[in-house]
Amino acid sequence: MKIPKNHNYPASMGEEDFREAVARWYKVRFNVDLDPKDEISNVIGGKEGVANIARAFINPGDIVLCPNPGYPVYENGATKLCDAEPFSMPLLRENQFLPELDTIDKKVLKKAKLMYLNYPNNPTGAIASKEFLKKAVDYAEDYNFFIVHDNPYSEFTFGDYIAPSILQIDQNHVEINSASKMFNMTGFRCGWVAGNRDLIKGLRNIKSQIDSGCPKFIQRAVSKGLDEYLSNKKPDIVQKTVDIYEKRRDILIKGLNDIGWKTDKPKATFYVWTQIPEKYRDFGCMEFVKKLINNGVVITPGIGFGQYGEGFVRFALTQPEDRIYEAIERINLII
Numbered sequence: 113m114k115i116p117k118n119h120n121y122p123a124s125m126g127e128e129d130f131r132e133a134v135a136r137w138y139k140v141r142f143n144v145d146l147d148p149k150d151e152i153s154n155v156i157g158g159k160e161g162v163a164n165i166a167r168a169f170i171n172p173g174d175i176v177l178c179p180n181p182g183y184p185v186y187e188n189g190a191t192k193l194c195d196a197e198p199f200s201m202p203l204l205r206e207n208q209f210l211p212e213l214d215t216i217d218k219k220v221l222k223k224a225k226l227m228y229l230n231y232p233n234n235p236t237g238a239i240a241s242k243e244f245l246k247k248a249v250d251y252a253e254d255y256n257f258f259i260v261h262d263n264p265y266s267e268f269t270f271g272d273y274i275a276p277s278i279l280q281i282d283q284n285h286v287e288i289n290s291a292s293k294m295f296n297m298t299g300f301r302c303g304w305v306a307g308n309r310d311l312i313k314g315l316r317n318i319k320s321q322i323d324s325g326c327p328k329f330i331q332r333a334v335s336k337g338l339d340e341y342l343s344n345k346k347p348d349i350v351q352k353t354v355d356i357y358e359k360r361r362d363i364l365i366k367g368l369n370d371i372g373w374k375t376d377k378p379k380a381t382f383y384v385w386t387q388i389p390e391k392y393r394d395f396g397c398m399e400f401v402k403k404l405i406n407n408g409v410v411i412t413p414g415i416g417f418g419q420y421g422e423g424f425v426r427f428a429l430t431q432p433e434d435r436i437y438e439a440i441e442r443i444n445l446i447i
């Protein structure tokens with residue numbers, strides 16, 4: 113910020129040195145080669161990329177395959193604002209919160225132009241194997257749609273688990289990531305979209321007519337962060353944050369199970385997704401969440417992420433440990 117040359121208009125596709133930093137990161141983190149000239153674009157946060165990639169390619173009447181429950185922007189900001197039709201792919205517990213691709217109607221697949229995927233997943237905390245991603249890519253090839261893999265939690269993984277990139281499997285699609293979760297920079301609004309050059313070109317064309325880019329000093333700060341990566345192992349600046357969330361996750365999971373609310377431990381993300389306690393199931397998650405609010409605990413009703421989220425709630429581990437202990441005490445009063 114102190115360097116005046118970082119204060120003028122940036123390029124909406126991202127500064128060259130930023131795109132080069134993203135390319136270096138893909139190489140060390142995933143062993144994926146990308147050309148910063150035409151296979152990467154900056155975005156003003158991943159959310160912008162999720163919405164604007166649809167603006168570039170989706171026409172009225174097209175079908176967009178959206179995970180449900182899912183990050184609401186896939187269905188709203190991306191699909192409905194393009195007058196396209198969202199098709200919900202249910203993410204069910206019995207399928208480890210992965211869409212059952214084999215059960216989607218072939219007519220729907222033929223009309224589909226785009227599929228959003230997001231693993232590690234918000235809101236379920238689920239992860240996807242490379243085999244699953246390969247299967248999705250095969251479907252995309254057979255039915256001629258493209259995949260946007262929204263991957264902002266790629267670094268929010270616990271234990272030995274390392275999240276993959278869809279670009280390790282096929283570079284005909286695009287992947288979105290951002291500094292928001294990786295570097296705890298949610299308010300800085302800096303992300304990137306990488307992959308297929310035709311898709312990147314469409315996104316850049318749209319962006320050039322809408323925004324004037326993420327401030328240069330932010331792009332340069334994020335590049336510094338990305339350059340901390342020397343391999344697929346998280347650098348200290350990232351690992352420190354993830355460790356804090358892992359501890360919070362363990363406190364919440366133990367606390368909920370101790371008071372009789374059976375809840376599984378997610379392997380990734382800072383979310384805990386769990387079915388509402390038995391005695392509230394007939395009333396739905398919204399009623400349960402209202403009851404919790406009256407007891408001073410705010411969590412998100414699953415229905416807010418789509419109809420297949422009914423019966424579930426999402427905890428965000430964004431509060432310090434003492435608040436989590438306090439929340440458990442308050443929850444214990446009503447379950």
Ligand SMILES: Cc1ncc(COP(=O)(O)O)c(C=O)c1O
Nearest residue numbers: 157158159183234262290292303
């Ligand atoms: C699945 C998913 N995608 C995208 C985003 C957007 O992140 P940002 O725009 O801050 O990069 C979020 C943020 O919560 C998210 O959960």
